[in-house]
Amino acid sequence: MQEPLNIGLCRLDRLKMACAIKHIRSMSENGTTGYVVTPNVDHLQRLLSKNGASSLREIYQNAELSLCDSRVLELIIKLNGKKIPEIIAGSTLTEKLFNDDLHANDRIFLVGGTNATANKIRALYGDLNIEHHNPSMGFIYKDAEVKKLIDLVCLNNPTHVFLAVGSPQQEILARKLCQDRRFKGVALCIGASLLFLVGEEKRAPQWLQSLRLEWLYRMLQSPVRLGKRYLSNALAIPAIYWNIKNSLSGRRV
Template identity: 45%
Template structure:
C-alpha cells in the first residue's frame, strides 16, 4: 500500500521485517498469483524512463529494499524501512523453506548447470526450468513461450532470474486468475546460491561495500552501470528531500 511513510523515488516500499515477510509468503503461495520486486538504485534509475518497468512495479504485491546503499537514504527521507532484504539472502531463505516443505519452483533463467547444482543442493524441491535465449524480451514468440511455461507448471514459487527490467515485465504479465503461487524477481541470486558467482565477504556486506566486490568481479559489465547509478541517485535524493521539505513547510497566508 502507498502512503507518505513508505513512498519515495516513485516507489512504495515494504517497511516490515524479513521474518514477517517470510510468514506472509507461507500464506501467499496458496493464494491467486502475485509477485514481489526488489528495488535497488539501478531499478530506481530505470524507472525514470522505462514505462513498462513502472507498470510492472505498480502491479507488484510488495517492493522490498534490496540495497544497503539505498536504505540509509530512505531512512533520511523518513521511510522507516525496518531492514534491508537483499534478494540473494531472500532467495536462500525461500530455497531452504521449499526444500524442507518439498515445494515446487518454476525457474525462469539461470543455466542448466546452475539448475543441476540447485537440485543437488536442495533435493527436496521440484524445479521446472526454462531458460529463454538472450534478447528474448524483444521477441514476442519467446515471451509467449516463457509465459506458457509458467502457466502450465503449477508451483508454489516462481523465480524470475533474467535481470531487470525483463524479469519484472515478465512477472507482471501473469494475471492473478491464471495460477496460484508467488513470483520473485531475483536477478543473479541463483548464481550466488549455487556458487557460480561468489558473494562479497560478510564484512564487505556489513560495510555496504558489496557493490564494490561485484564491480571488481565483473568490471566490464558493472562499472558503467554503477557510475550511472551514482550520477542518478545523488541529485534524485536531493530532489526528493527538497520536495518533502516543501510539502512539510507551512503555507503563509496573508491576513
C-alpha cells in the first residue's frame, strides 16, 4: 500500500478497491473499530469553510480509511503531479461489499434510508442479517436522539454499519459511534449508496463517469435537490484547487 496522500484539507489513502475491501474485512474479523470516509468535492468545500471546519477536518483525518470518491478531485490531484490508483465511490464500495464480501455471519446495521429501501435490500440479500433504523431529520443536533441511536447500534453488536444520512451528519455520527467502547465494528459513511443499491437512483453511464460528468447526470435527474449544491461546489473548485496545490507543494495554507 502506498503512503497516504495529504492534500491539506484531508488525507487520501491510495488503495485499489480490492485492497480497501480486504482491509474492511480484516477490520471486521479482528474486531478493529474504525470508520471509512469517501471525500469528494462537496466534502472538501465543507472542510474549506471556516465554520466548524477544524473539528470536521479532525474527523476525516482520524478515519481508518479515507478514499477518493470524486473524478474531479482525482483530476485536481493529477494536475498537481500526484496520482490516485483508483477512484472508490461510496456507492461502488457499498455494492461490492454487498455483492462480493458480506456473508451470513456478518451483522449489518443500516442507518438512514426508508423502511421500504431497507426491505428491498433485505429481499435482494436474503442470506444477510440486516437491521435498520432511520433517524429523524436533523437528529445529529439532538443529543438525546444521538445517544439512543448509538445505544441501539451497540445493542445489535454489528460488524458493519452503513451510515446513509448525508454529510457531514454521517461522519460526525461515525466518529461518535467509534468513540463508544461498546462498538466493535466498521462504520462506513456512504451517502445515497443504498438508493443506488436497490435501483431507486441510477449511476451515470460509464462513459459519462469517464468524462467526469456524473455530477451533471445526477443533477439532471434531481435538479431541485442537487442543482444548488453542485453550483456551490463548482464555485468552490478554484479555492479547493489552490489549497490542494499549496499543500502538495509544501506551502502553508
